[in-house]
Amino acid sequence: MENSAITVTAQSISKSFGPARIFEGISFSLVTGESIAVTGPNGSGKSTLCEIVAGIRRPTGGSIEYTLNRQPLCGDGLLSVTGIASPRINPYEALTGMENVEFAARARGIDMSSTLPLFESFGLHRHRGKSLRHYSSGMRQRLKLILAVLHHPALLILDEPGSNLDAEGRRQFAAYIDSLRTRTAIIIATNDMEEARLCCGAVSLA
Amino acid sequence: MLITRLVYIFMPTAVIMAFCYAPAAAVLGETSRLLYFHVPLAWISVMAFAVSGVAAMLFLADKKSRFTYMEDSFHNSASLGTLTAVLATASGSVWAKLMWGSYWNWDPRQTSIVILLLIYSAYFSLRSALEGKPARGRLSAAYLIIAMTAMPFFVFVVPRVFPSLHPDPVINPDMKIHLEIEMKLTLLISVVAFSLLYFYLLEILNRLSRIRNAVEVQHHE
Amino acid sequence: MLNAILSNIVKDFRIEFRRRFAVNIALSFAAITTLAVSLTAGGVRLGSQTQAMLFWIILFFSAMNGLAHVFTREEEEGTALFLRVTSPAAAVYTAKLAFNIAVIFIIAAVISPLYVFFLNVDLVAPSAFAAAVCAGSLAIASSATVLAAIVARAGGRGSLFTIISFPVVLPPLWVAVGATRASISGSASTEGVIFLLAFSGALVAVSYMLFGHIWIEE
Numbered sequence: 001m002e003n004s005a006i007t008v009t010a011q012s013i014s015k016s017f018g019p020a021r022i023f024e025g026i027s028f029s030l031v032t033g034e035s036i037a038v039t040g041p042n043g044s045g046k047s048t049l050c051e052i053v054a055g056i057r058r059p060t061g062g063s064i065e066y067t068l069n070r071q072p073l074c075g076d077g078l079l080s081v082t083g084i085a086s087p088r089i090n091p092y093e094a095l096t097g098m099e100n101v102e103f104a105a106r107a108r109g110i111d112m113s114s115t116l117p118l119f120e121s122f123g124l125h126r127h128r129g130k131s132l133r134h135y136s137s138g139m140r141q142r143l144k145l146i147l148a149v150l151h152h153p154a155l156l157i158l159d160e161p162g163s164n165l166d167a168e169g170r171r172q173f174a175a176y177i178d179s180l181r182t183r184t185a186i187i188i189a190t191n192d193m194e195e196a197r198l199c200c201g202a203v204s205l206a
Numbered sequence: 207m208l209i210t211r212l213v214y215i216f217m218p219t220a221v222i223m224a225f226c227y228a229p230a231a232a233v234l235g236e237t238s239r240l241l242y243f244h245v246p247l248a249w250i251s252v253m254a255f256a257v258s259g260v261a262a263m264l265f266l267a268d269k270k271s272r273f274t275y276m277e278d279s280f281h282n283s284a285s286l287g288t289l290t291a292v293l294a295t296a297s298g299s300v301w302a303k304l305m306w307g308s309y310w311n312w313d314p315r316q317t318s319i320v321i322l323l324l325i326y327s328a329y330f331s332l333r334s335a336l337e338g339k340p341a342r343g344r345l346s347a348a349y350l351i352i353a354m355t356a357m358p359f360f361v362f363v364v365p366r367v368f369p370s371l372h373p374d375p376v377i378n379p380d381m382k383i384h385l386e387i388e389m390k391l392t393l394l395i396s397v398v399a400f401s402l403l404y405f406y407l408l409e410i411l412n413r414l415s416r417i418r419n420a421v422e423v424q425h426h427e
Numbered sequence: 428m429l430n431a432i433l434s435n436i437v438k439d440f441r442i443e444f445r446r447r448f449a450v451n452i453a454l455s456f457a458a459i460t461t462l463a464v465s466l467t468a469g470g471v472r473l474g475s476q477t478q479a480m481l482f483w484i485i486l487f488f489s490a491m492n493g494l495a496h497v498f499t500r501e502e503e504e505g506t507a508l509f510l511r512v513t514s515p516a517a518a519v520y521t522a523k524l525a526f527n528i529a530v531i532f533i534i535a536a537v538i539s540p541l542y543v544f545f546l547n548v549d550l551v552a553p554s555a556f557a558a559a560v561c562a563g564s565l566a567i568a569s570s571a572t573v574l575a576a577i578v579a580r581a582g583g584r585g586s587l588f589t590i591i592s593f594p595v596v597l598p599p600l601w602v603a604v605g606a607t608r609a610s611i612s613g614s615a616s617t618e619g620v621i622f623l624l625a626f627s628g629a630l631v632a633v634s635y636m637l638f639g640h641i642w643i644e645e
Contacts, residue, residue: 017340017645019422056511057644076515084512090505094442104513108432147509266640325596331590336580338572340645343576352573352595355450355633359626367601 005032006068006185014061015048024061028203030155039194040205041146046189047086049205050159053187055085068154075204077191080108083153085144087160091132097143101150108151113127120148121176123169127151133199137164145173149180156180160187174198213406216399220392228392240301240393246400247294247314252268253324254287254404259354262347277343278415280350281333282408290404295319314364321360325353431514432492439497440529449530453493457538460485465545478548479607483600485542486560487567488517488589489534494527494571495588496577507579511642520638524572524631531564538580559610562623564602569627570595576641600620601625 007029016031022045030036032149038046051057053064055078066073068081076116099117119125122142132140147154162170177186177198192195224242261280268276298316299309310316332349332410336342445496472483501507510519539560543550550556571592578588580599599622606619 010520018338019419019426021426051508051644054512056508079512079515086508088505089508089512091509092442092506093504094445095438096633099438101444103434107431107513107518109430147513167580197472266637306539321594321597324597328591328594330575331587332581334586341580345580346639346645349574349577349591350639351637352570352630352633355597356626357628359629361621362622363598363601367605375486396456 003162004081004154005070006066006073008064008066008155008185010053011062012026013052013059013064015052015057020035020047023205026203026205028201030185030187030201032184032185033150034201034203035181035188035199036203037186037193037199038187038189038203038205039196041191044205046205047088047159049144049203050084050086050157050187050189051068051088052156053155054082055079066155068191069196080151081154082157083148083155084157085148085159085161086157087163089144090141091147092138096122096129096131097135097139099129100143100144101130104147105150110151113149115146118150119170122146123172128151130171138166138169141165145176146164149176153184155185155187157187157189160191161188162192164188169193207403207409209212209406209409213399213402216395216402218274218397220396223392223395228389229386230271231357231389237304238389239302240297242396244294244301245393246397247290248319249397250400250404251287251291251294251319253401254283254290255322255325255407257353258283258287259350262350265347266344275412275416277347278412278419279408280347282411284326284329284350285411286404287332288323288346291319291326295323312368314368317364317368318360321364329353338352350423428515428519429587429628431518432521432525435446435510435514435518436525439526442500443497443526449493449496450533452496452536452560453489453530454537456486456492457534458541460488460540461541461545472547474522475611476604478546478611479604481546482538482607483563483604484562486531486538487596487600488533488594490564490567490571491531491536491592491602492529493534495575495578497523497526497530497572498575502579505580508553509642511644516639516642517635518570519642520537520576520634523576524569527572527575531568532561535560535564544578545627548588548611550611552610552615555615556625558620559603560615562620562627563583563599563606566599566603566623566627567596568628570599570630571642573638575632576638580641595630599623602626 007131008031009029010027012025012027014026015022026049026078028036038049040046048057052059068077073081091097096105097119101118102112104113105115119128121146124139124142124146127135127139132143135143141161143163146156148158161173165173180186186199187197188199196202220242223237228239228242230236246329258280261276261283264281264306265274265276268274295316300321302313302316303309327344329349333342333346336345339345464485464534501510514522539556544547571588574592574595575588577625578591602619602622606616609616609619
């Protein structure tokens with residue numbers, strides 16, 4: 001999965017919940033090595049757009065197409081090449097940080113030993129054996145980021161990645177994103193100008 | 207529309223035939239005229255269930271959003287099915303009182319219609335629990351399909367658990383099919399008339415749902 | 428796929444083992460109703476039909492207290508989306524089904540001896556009884572798992588799960604009662620067991636087809 005080239009093409013996608021329209025006419029394209037910042041006020045559908053691109057929600061209208069090494073990609077195949085971190089995606093409280101990572105790694109068929117360096121890169125090494133009930137919100141956010149990147153996804157979607165992180169955490173996160181940049185397509189939904197500046201393109205939701 | 211005209215022709219014909227054309231049955235006398243209303247109602251309650259099941263499948267199988275209106279169709283069909291099942295149960299138990307001496311006997315067909323009513327009421331409970339949720343259409347469609355899967359098993363089990371009283375069309379006490387030709391014809395016309403009425407009502411309800419949806423969207427904008 | 432199924436099963440059992448919520452509630456409920464039945468019977472010996480019927484009523488309602496939990500937990504704790512991005516839908520369903528079969532077997536394994544003991548059931552054919560209980564439990568678990576997923580998405584509180592499960596579970600309940608009565612009075616009912624297995628198979632097959640639609644977010 002390391003050297004795979006992904007393309008994402010979204011054409012005028014729209015989303016409504018019942019009669020309530022969230023957004024419409026969103027189009028963009030993204031390839032490996034590029035990054036897009038999704039910006040917009042609260043309630044404009046940033047998280048929903050992220051979840052649609054990650055394939056866990058269906059758009060109401062429009063289409064998104066994915067290719068991996070020029071092959072069209074859909075269904076469960078999409079699941080294995082995308083990674084997403086979002087405030088709405090919560091790991092298991094009853095498990096430890098390590099056990100959560102173990103669950104995700106095993107489900108994706110990845111060797112556990114390759115995940116250990118990630119705990120170090122995100123500064124969570126000392127806390128990996130603790131139950132999530134004893135995690136602070138910053139530690140939770142770090143764990144979510146680890147869970148999003150542990151299978152080296154070709155498409156990485158981050159919804160408010162910097163929330164609850166301290167200065168050190170933000171620095172570690174930015175450094176990690178820089179190290180991924182050439183081999184990953186990245187979408188960051190944020191209202192933080194610092195984070196938006198990590199990206200080269202932008203989609204803004206009204 | 208053709209179906210509207212047909213309903214206006216067939217329904218009065220069926221009613222007139224039931225009361226004037228068909229002769230009264232040998233033992234039951236005039237009460238046998240209930241047959242021409244009870245049988246079509248029971249038939250529609252089952253047909254409505256099948257129609258909502260098929261509409262639910264189309265709704266779920268549809269990837270390109272061509273059949274989004276099916277969500278209203280299967281719900282409206284289930285509503286009509288519930289109404290006719292209640293009417294069939296009521297008319298049936300009146301007749302059962304006259305025939306067998308009590309309103310309720312747990313005969314297999316009575317049992318089946320109770321099960322149908324049970325499924326319908328479970329379906330409506332689920333709908334009301336899903337009120338206002340975007341996943342409502344898909345989840346209630348899935349439930350209808352699961353309930354439909356259980357149906358063949360009911361057909362297999364019910365006659366074994368509950369011994370039958372219903373003769374195939376109950377007409378005479380020796381419990382054999384013994385319908386005069388005029389009665390058969392009347393029954394046929396009446397089943398056709400009621401089926402047409404069902405599709406006519408379904409179409410009206412679907413139109414009503416479309417109007418309601420359009421108004422709701424406008425209200426939001 | 429197999430990795431994902433195994434990983435989900437391990438995770439579900441690990442969480443349940445730490446909380447023991449589903450099994451504890453279901454078992455306490457089962458024990459209380461068994462005792463309630465035997466106490467209110469006041470030592471009167473019941474006929475085999477009544478014994479078989481009460482046994483399945485107890486098992487059904489105890490199961491209704493435990494089987495929905497495996498899905499409602501995911502929705503209540505906000506972990507459903509995490510599960511959705513890590514595992515394919517079919518793997519999630521398979522793991523939850525395996526978990527629910529284990530839960531109902533535990534419930535049945537606890538209720539059966541209690542029931543036989545407190546209600547003075549004379550088991551003439553214990554192996555036929557065991558076969559009927561296993562096949563009946565399997566049928567309940569295989570129909571209830573997909574319904575639990577629906578209920579969890581609907582908000583999952585109250586007795587909605589029982590209301591929507593009952594009409595679907597009714598045919599296997601009837602047959603299981605018949606097979607159990609036969610085993611109490613000394614005859615094996617292979618036909619009943621085959622019916623229950625066929626029912627489980629049909630419901631699981633339909634569940635696989637529908638689960639993707641139930642599981643995806645709108």
